[in-house]
Amino acid sequence: MGTGQTVAVFGAYGHTGRFVVTELRSRGFVPLLLGRDEDRLRELAAAHPATAYRVASADDAASLDRGLTGAAAVVNAAGPFAATAGPVIEAALRAGIAYVDVAAEIEANVDTFTHYADRARAAGVAVVPAMAFFGGLGDLLVTAAMGDWTAADEAHVAYGLSSWHPTAGTRVSGTVSHRRRDGRRVRHTGGRLEYYAADGDLPTVEWDFPAPTGRRTVLAGFTMADVVTVPSHLSIPEVRTYMTADAARDLAAPETPAPAAVDERGRSAQTFTVDVVVRSGDTRRRVVATGRDIYAVSAPLAVEAVERLLDGRTAATGVASAGQIFDAPDFLRALSTHLDIARHDDSRVPRPA
Ligand SMILES: NC(=O)c1ccc[n+]([C@@H]2O[C@H](COP(=O)([O-])OP(=O)(O)OC[C@H]3O[C@@H](n4cnc5c(N)ncnc54)[C@H](OP(=O)(O)O)[C@@H]3O)[C@@H](O)[C@H]2O)c1
Incomplete structure (x- = not known):
């Protein structure tokens, strides 16, 4: 179970992001709601007591840096990931925190492996793309x-x-x-x-x-x-x-x-x-x-990943898929x-x- 650590959710008020926020809370994490629409962030925060939000946009690196301050990890649930994965991974690398996304875009997933494998490994930061259905x-x-x-x-x-x-x-x-x-x-x-x-x-x-x-x-x-x-x-x-x-x-x-x-x-x-x-x-x-x-189940998949990244139940660092970085049978059992x-x-x- 989460130990009260803060986990940022980029795209928090999207359909999948909402499931992720609820799943984080149910496991004892503190979600930090990130997105580009302040009204929608405020409305979502109101539904989750003691939950903070910060306006952050993929095309504004400083807003992402402010958004990730104090977070132990970030879940990116904002797609198209062709636009969001690169900027949010860059911000996670600057912050030195684990990154998980739910991207189902083949080209964006390839880009993540191609562009960030070396840098994420060198930084000792885990980046797990497509951590969803x-x-x-x-x-x-x-x-x-x-x-x-x-x-x-x-x-x-x-x-x-x-x-x-x-x-x-x-x-x-x-x-x-x-x-x-x-x-x-x-x-x-x-x-x-x-x-x-x-x-x-x-x-x-x-x-x-x-x-x-x-x-x-x-x-x-x-x-x-x-x-x-x-x-x-x-x-x-x-x-x-x-x-x-x-x-x-x-x-x-x-x-x-x-x-x-x-x-x-x-x-x-x-x-x-x-x-x-x-x-x-x-x-x-x-x-x-x-x-x-398939959308709802993506939340326990992503949050189980976050939990394991934060408590060290990992077999790799840098950019890695779920099957590589986690103990697959054990991970699946945990989602029973x-x-x-x-x-x-x-x-x-x-x-x-
Ligand atoms: N791998 C899988 O099995 C799986 C499972 C679930 C979802 N997904 C993927 O996850 C993504 C989100 O799906 P969803 O179901 O949550 O859709 P959704 O309900 O339409 O939500 C999309 C979210 O992304 C945000 N967003 C989009 N472009 C953005 C940008 N450039 N900067 C900041 N925020 C941006 C939206 O914010 P605004 O309203 O402000 O635009 C919204 O919060 C999709 O790409 C979907 O394919 C994949």
Whole structure:
């Protein structure tokens, strides 16, 4: 549990930031609310007794320095991260404090590894990108599935979402990533990230998720941040991610509403199954996570990371993904009130195309 340490949340009044603030408080941390809109900060602070806020903007380094003063770590929940990750990491390095973000933008995640690996290591500061549902959870599951393997031929991460009601932040981040790709698609193959010409619709395959999700049509080549986090520390030349076709349609449709709270934790009705299969030769290993609301679950993922960074339960420093810096099976066990994790024996492993 947190020991009353202050943790800054940049983008605190966003949909995900609010879950992070609540999760920090529930674990005994003191959240410090950061963002660029003073009215929205004040309103959020009023809902959380004894919680301070500071106006800070990604394009104003001095405001970020003031914002991080006195904080032991910072969670960046403000996306598009193409605009916020660099400035907030720079501020975290100046302050000498750990940085965690929830970025699901492949190019922004790559930038974080490329631009900050050396400087963060030299500064002895931990920087953990994509510490959320996409990127972080998949990496933890792949790492846990690997067990004693140090290399594998393939990793498959299949996302079985019951629906996907995206937030404004998700939509804008998707647009920014799309623009950065200049009409191309991206995949991790042959041990590297590869951009390729988009040629028609993404192919579909049938994926047998464990019950109750069952057999679902998924889009192959629906590439998520796991293609950055997993290969950053595991020797797996082929990393593929899949998305239920229905959820992808929701995401693409402009009329799909934003997520609406239906329970006392503020979670939506959305459920998820993340089915991870790693293959080495003829042997497959599979770990499956199920839970509720991809935005809500990102908060315990990010805050568990903060807690471990602050109490020293880490295996690396500098820029590192969740699976590299944390003990993946132990991390997943710690989230048992948010995630059900099951290992499946080889006989039930699907054979993806
Ligand atoms: N990896 C994952 O699984 C995962 C999970 C959850 C969220 N995310 C990502 O996290 C981001 C936020 O998502 P959300 O659901 O919280 O969206 P949201 O509700 O729309 O909130 C976005 C937040 O980011 C802030 N923001 C955006 N650009 C900013 C900038 N240049 N400077 C300062 N603040 C800025 C917004 O503040 P203003 O209102 O002032 O613009 C707002 O607080 C998105 O990129 C989303 O894709 C990823």
